Amino acid sequence: MKLSVQDCEGLIQEAYLLFLPQGSSGASISADTRLFGGDSILDSTALVSLLIEIEQQLNDTHHVEIVIADDRAMSQKRSPFRTIGSLAEYLAVLVAEKSEHS
Amino acid sequence: MRGCRVIGCSRGHADWSAEGYEHVVADVSREKAVLDLLTHVRAKYGRLDYTVNNAGIASMNHSLLVPATTVDRILSVNVRGTFLVCRESAKLMQRRKWGRIVNISTIAVPMRIEGEALYAASKGAVETLTRVLAREYARFGITVNAVGPSPVDTGMIRSVPKNRIDQLLRSLPINRMGTPADVCNVIDFFLRKESDAVTGQVLYLGGA
Numbered sequence: 001m002k003l004s005v006q007d008c009e010g011l012i013q014e015a016y017l018l019f020l021p022q023g024s025s026g027a028s029i030s031a032d033t034r035l036f037g038g039d040s041i042l043d044s045t046a047l048v049s050l051l052i053e054i055e056q057q058l059n060d061t062h063h064v065e066i067v068i069a070d071d072r073a074m075s076q077k078r079s080p081f082r083t084i085g086s087l088a089e090y091l092a093v094l095v096a097e098k099s100e101h102s
Numbered sequence: 103m104r105g106c107r108v109i110g111c112s113r114g115h116a117d118w119s120a121e122g123y124e125h126v127v128a129d130v131s132r133e134k135a136v137l138d139l140l141t142h143v144r145a146k147y148g149r150l151d152y153t154v155n156n157a158g159i160a161s162m163n164h165s166l167l168v169p170a171t172t173v174d175r176i177l178s179v180n181v182r183g184t185f186l187v188c189r190e191s192a193k194l195m196q197r198r199k200w201g202r203i204v205n206i207s208t209i210a211v212p213m214r215i216e217g218e219a220l221y222a223a224s225k226g227a228v229e230t231l232t233r234v235l236a237r238e239y240a241r242f243g244i245t246v247n248a249v250g251p252s253p254v255d256t257g258m259i260r261s262v263p264k265n266r267i268d269q270l271l272r273s274l275p276i277n278r279m280g281t282p283a284d285v286c287n288v289i290d291f292f293l294r295k296e297s298d299a300v301t302g303q304v305l306y307l308g309g310a
Contacts, residue, residue: 045241052193056144065137 001062001099008095009088011061015053016084019046031085047081054087058095066094103152103293109143112157130157130183140190149198152293153191155184155205155228160221162262173220180224181231188235188246196242202293203239205232206285207250209310215270225250229304236302245301249288252280252308275309 003011009031016033017026024041034040036047051068058064073080073090080090108123110116116125126142128135143150159179161172184205195201207229209215210222229248236246252274253259253267271277288305291297 049196049242052196055193056197059141059144065134065141067133067137 001064001095003062003092003095005085005088005092008091009084011057012050012054012084012088012091015050015057016042018053019050021046029084031083031088033084035081035083035087036079037082051081054091058091062095064095064098066098068094070094103290106152107147109139109147111139130187131178133186136183136186136190140194144194150191150194151201153187153195153201153203154289155187155203157183157187158206158225158258160218160258162217162221162259164217165219168220176220176224177227180221181227184228185231188231192235192239192242192244195244196239199243201239201242201244202297203235203244203246204289204292205229205246205248207232207248207304207306209250209252209274209306209308211250212306212310213270213273217266232304233302240301243298245292245298247292247301248304249285249292250304250306250310251285252276252306252310254280254282254285271308276307280307 013026013029016029016035019042020026021041021043035042035050036044040047042050055066055068058066068087068091078086080086106122109126110123111126111128111130113127113129115127119125126139128139130136140150157179159176161168161176163172188203188205191203192201195203205228207225208218208222210218211226211229215222229250232246232248239246253262253270259267267279271279284307288307292300292303
């Protein structure tokens with residue numbers, strides 16, 4: 001199982017819509033959309049729930065079992081959780097590695 | 103709590119069965135095993151209402167005679183295992199914004215029982231986890247509490263000399279052995295839907 005960065009981005013965008021605050025529009029979601037810090041509109045609880053939702057979607061639809069917030073993610077100088085795009089890139093790597101090891 | 107479907111786990115196969123009980127072989131100290139366990143629960147049942155973290159090991163010995171490997175083993179099961187099961191349970195529970203987690207501690211924590219340094223320290227960590235996770239999970243509608251039983255006649259204390267148990271019981275206000283029913287009573291209280299304002303609590307049995 002391999003997922004492209006674009007596949008991952010689509011999956012993240014879909015999940016992201018579930019956690020938008022009431023009244024927010026999902027019209028301008030892109031790879032550059034901030035997930036935390038800067039002009040992110042997600043609070044910390046929504047970000048945690050978003051990451052869990054992505055893990056569960058990956059498991060449900062692609063049968064891939066991963067923990068997104070792993071040691072590597074948490075120790076990177078530039079967090080992969082900055083934007084939808086950076087998370088998509090990280091996710092694609094995790095899924096590819098998981099497939100190699102299974 | 104009656105009428106629940108129960109999924110239990112241990113490192114080996116169960117040599118018994120019961121209606122409504124499903125056994126899964128899983129070592130809770132291994133992250134992959136815990137992920138597999140909760141993936142199974144999610145795939146098969148779609149939800150998780152209650153988690154009771156009762157996997158635990160002990161090594162009753164003077165601390166000067168405890169090898170480092172025993173330290174690692176106790177911390178691995180009691181602390182790492184409890185954390186992993188809490189984390190993965192909460193991920194599933196938060197979907198429905200409801201859940202109850204009960205961790206098992208021990209009166210060895212407040213009583214500072216000699217010969218149980220590592221066991222008590224690991225359960226002290228479980229109590230701190232309980233209190234912090236209670237705060238973190240409250241926003242997801244999940245409560246986290248712990249019960250600290252007095253000595254219960256299980257395999258865990260079978261190697262402890264009787265005079266040590268008697269001595270411990272004499273120092274408790276309720277100086278009889280604990281029973282599974284005593285522990286269930288407290289767990290039931292934490293699991294009740296009416297207990298949604300009870301979180302981050304550690305309740306000791308026997309008056310410790």
